[in-house]
Amino acid sequence: MGELYIGLMSGTSLDGVDGVAAAFDEDGGTRVLAHAGRPFDDALRRELLALNTPGDNELHRAALAGNAIARVYADVVDALRSTLPGDAGPVRAIGAHGQTVRHRPGEFDGQGYTLQLLNAALLAELTGLDVVADLRSRDVAAGGQGAPLVPAFHHARFGRPDRHVAVLNLGGIANLSLLPAEGSVRGFDCGPANVLLDHWAQRHLGQAYDAQGRWSAQGRVLPDLLAALLSEPWLDLPPPKSTGRDLFHPGWLQARLDGLAQLAPVDVQSTLCEFTAACAAQHLLRHAPATQELIVCGGGAFNDDLLMRLRARLPGMDVLSSEQRGLPPLQVEAAAFAWLAWARVQQRAGNLPAVTGAAGARVLGALHHA
Structure with a gap:
């Protein structure tokens, strides 16, 4: 069946989280085995929207929002694991996008930054699984846009x-x-x-x-x-x-x-x-x-x-x-982040320099072990 990975995506629409469990063969061929989603509650959605612009006590609020996102992500992981077929095997890792609140590559100091909120360490604790997160910043560090990665x-x-x-x-x-x-x-x-x-x-x-x-x-x-x-x-x-x-x-x-x-x-x-x-x-x-x-x-x-x-x-x-x-619209991006987790674990480049403008191919993401 191939190695099993989970991909979690929450995008700029701020509507919630989509997740898939997908099996990958040694060449990256993909088969989605399960799909689940969870909406953000109104309070979290309002806070994430507010954190897109400067405001009071941002560091504290962003840290708590990262914790809240990890909990929603963990709920999606639980839902996915409960619907997997019995012969699916263990999940190798989660690819977790986080919630983008600022994206300014190449600006200010010539390097810029991209910021996705997620307490990936907490997600690893809650799920007992390895977590690949912070998938965009290495491309930005190499002079790229950090996007799109799909x-x-x-x-x-x-x-x-x-x-x-x-x-x-x-x-x-x-x-x-x-x-x-x-x-x-x-x-x-x-x-x-x-x-x-x-x-x-x-x-x-x-x-x-x-x-x-x-x-x-x-x-x-x-x-x-x-x-x-x-x-x-x-x-x-x-x-x-x-x-x-x-x-x-x-x-x-x-x-x-x-x-x-x-x-x-x-x-x-x-x-x-x-x-x-x-x-x-x-x-x-x-x-x-x-x-x-x-x-x-x-x-x-x-x-x-x-x-x-x-x-x-x-x-x-x-x-x-x-x-x-063959792949429903709400599963595509989540499947892409499962694929990026697969690439990180395999130590394969996840970016395309011709797309992002990075100086070269880079292995993307920080790995938080379970």
């Missing part, structure tokens, strides 16, 4: 020798992996996704997200607002590049709404959905115009209005859910 896994799982494929992960932030039939794998963040859509839905619907994009589908795109959103200079930067809530946050959106006439909230949501599709499509057409198949994963894969807008902007491509390629 293209190597996407290539192993979705790459094809007879077809030009791309993978679009629509989490809080959108990122692309470019998997040509021949040639090197590339990848980069391409703009916001659920981070702005969810904020606007929460503000005006009182709901965590716009289910299936039903609300945005009722509105109309506002050309002036769309142009203001697309004028963000970061969007025109060449790869390697990554981003997060440090740039795309409610204040960024409000600055582009200020000065415009009073707008219907549903039309703003429709425009944000179009903006997300436009960012992804423009980056894909700019950097991989020969792409034949776009595989969509992450929570945004369930947004029917967003997928419709992507298809409209990419008429020559097959746009489909990762479920149609």
Whole structure:
């Protein structure tokens, strides 16, 4: 069956934790055996959102949030272990992403940093398993962006020798992996996704997200607002590049709404959905115009209005859910972090320098023994 690893992912959408238990063969081939998830409670979600910006007593609050995240992660691990088949064998290690609250590679002192909250030592204590965490900082130390890290896994799982494929992960932030039939794998963040859509839905619907994009589908795109959103200079930067809530946050959106006439909230949501599709499509057409198949994963894969807008902007491509390629959208990133844990234990490089801009291939992650 292969060695068994658990991958845990909590992304910039701040909705909670997705986890998978996956078996890997000696070449990294993946088979997911179990999937489980847990939402963040409202208090933890509010605290994690607050910790994305400067505030009082941050070190103390961040340490306690790291403890709380470890406990939620441990609950997901328990759920996964309880559903594994009897012949699955022991879990070799957990790959745990943690919760990104700051991501500023290359800034300030020329080195910058990336910060994911998680008490990985506590997670090892709670689960009795080895934990691989802090997976991004080594790439940043080598001059890279520390993100995205998933293209190597996407290539192993979705790459094809007879077809030009791309993978679009629509989490809080959108990122692309470019998997040509021949040639090197590339990848980069391409703009916001659920981070702005969810904020606007929460503000005006009182709901965590716009289910299936039903609300945005009722509105109309506002050309002036769309142009203001697309004028963000970061969007025109060449790869390697990554981003997060440090740039795309409610204040960024409000600055582009200020000065415009009073707008219907549903039309703003429709425009944000179009903006997300436009960012992804423009980056894909700019950097991989020969792409034949776009595989969509992450929570945004369930947004029917967003997928419709992507298809409209990419008429020559097959746009489909990762479920149609054997891995459900909410399992893809968690499986990638299980794969990164496998790579760390095997002492194999987990980054792709062509993707992140690092000085070379690096073994990623700090290992906390059980």
